[in-house]
Amino acid sequence: MEILKDQSGQGAAEYILLFGGVIVIAIAALLIYRAYFSGNADVNASSDISTVRSSVK
Template sequence: MVLNMQILKDEKAQGAAEYILLFGGVIVIAVVAAIFYRNYLTGLGNETNATDVQNITNQLQNLTSAVNQTG
């Protein structure tokens, strides 16, 4: 009877170790994905900002030209 209880304790420890390895693997995959997408999203954000700034600059130049023509 005591031997059976010892085997059950060993199996619980093995299950806990497997869960730790599983969660560790998921965390590693999540970190790699975050690094990959961070680089992708950072580049996308810079392009969007540069485009927006250029559009505003063009609109201000057009407005300035329109005001100068009427004045």
Template sequence: MNIVEDERGQGAAEYILLFGGVIVIAIAALLIYNSYFKGSGVSSDEDISAVRETVFQ
């Protein structure tokens, strides 16, 4: 019954599950923010121009 007492692979499996969860959350966040920016009409060119105008006045 060494299988019950052998826990060498448990740490690696926990790390795999942890990183998998982080990746799923990151992908979900990217999808949410991507749809947010597509619908809002945000233009990076306009934002950069506005920042440059306020900084270099």
């Protein structure tokens, strides 16, 4: 029963799950914004920047 009480590997498993979740979120964000950064979509960064700059003035 001593093996069941040993929790020395629990921290490593939690870090693996945490980093795995961060990687999944990063990949999902890249897939969502891929068209935005590639310039193939109707929306692109340069037009957004000029729109924001003109609205600030």
